[in-house]
Amino acid sequence: MLTFDGERIPERVVHAKGTGAFGYFEVTNDVSKYTSADVFNGIGKKTPLVVRFSTALQNIGGSDLGRELRGMSVKFYTKEGNLDLLCLQMPVYLYRDPIFFLNLVHAFKRNPQTHLFDFTAQWDLATQRPVINHNFFWTLADYGIPNGYRRMDGFPIHTYEISNKNGERHYVRFNFRTEQGFSAITSAQAAEIQSTDPDYFNRDLYNAIEQGNFPAWKLEMDMMTPHDIQNVDYDPFDVTRLWKNGTFFTVQIGRLVLNKNVENQFRDIEQGAFNPGHLVPGIPGPPDFLFRGRRMFYRDTQNYRLGRNHNKIYVNMPLYAKTYVRDGRPPTRLNMKNAPNYYSNSFNGPIPYVDEKRPREKLQVLESNAIDLEPLSYFYNHILEDEAHRQRFIENIFMSLVPVTPPVVQRALKLLNLIDRDLGRRVRIGYEVALAQSQAERAAQATPPPNLPIRNFPTAEGPPEHPPTKGAHSIRIL
């Protein structure tokens, strides 16, 4: 019983609800002139891997059917160490500044008072930081609820530097393209499924693999040369925008196949520690500022969630795991037994790997904070392929605005109007009708849902107010 008392560990701070499976990656094309990474070289070579799928905002036990980001994390157990590619089902991210993550997650997860998802907070942030709307638009369109994990694509989004055996570089965006064909479900269909099967995504994946209907994804990369990246008229490292058509070429690498369900979710999935900083020779990784933050954050959060030795948990262990790292909280496995615990040594200890061919020149990416609404207008007019999809997108926007506090709605309508006048007009009309309907329905309800309060800081019960610092008013920043 005392062991049972401690069965729970902290859930992931984001992407808490998920599932996963084992499989392999098979190289189908020769990409040796672009990258020396062993995992992507040698047609026919198979590398074992584990994939974890997730919903970004749900807590463990939440619903699979929310309109939100979904994760597809791939850990390749390569001969040169683990390569982790953490993907979303959208090809663009929300912002470029790593420190902004906290605000985003707080606004998009549950309200600290009501513990409800809070559309006022979401739209408040989305209108104060317009950059996040590009990704938000993808979520509000069909891509926001794919018809199960098997039928969505996966994008690591960042522009990765890769290099070949001569140290020559290219810049790539990887794409996992589902072989099942992308398909989505509408908000109404999702609500219906949710009422009977909130674990729809987990069940769909498990059953498919159990029935031998193994899901697969093609891995390809969109590529630019070092010359290309300096000569395009946009920032190709900007994770909030797509690469423009005609500025890159695409190369196939291989296939990812999932052919084995896990036997124990806690052991193989809950304890999984995917870290985008796990890279291999031939893939030095993305040079942008957001990625620099991510190289630290994942290890930190996993130290908290799983302990410092999380890479000694079986599912996280690389194939080659000989190190000078010792001790710490369990698991320590064999702790490298009596092998020397310092380097260099005369007793055949492991030799630290140095990638001699890694490009010597570093790229410095200078980022801009300018607000650019062009990608959003492009999304509305060109990515949404037809009028029916545009209409579903508009409905999802105005329905999400109905519970939002009026000043924030006005700001949202203004922003949508700036992006595209047709979009702004249609959302405004839809919103007014939906609001009137919702007010009539609320009036008829015995116990209407709570009005979400506008939060103020500090609260009445908060810490005592500090007296103003003497002389502070005279400080001027010039």
Ligand code: HEM
């Ligand atoms: C500054 C930006 C970001 C921060 C601070 C951040 C932070 C986190 C954290 C703390 C976790 C939980 C990890 C764990 O407990 O194991 C997580 C999970 C995840 N993140 Fe991020 N993230 C960021 C950006 C991104 C981006 C750009 C992507 C995709 C392109 C992404 C994809 C994922 C995925 C797929 C997971 C789930 C991992 C799993 O399955 O265990 N994140 N992120």
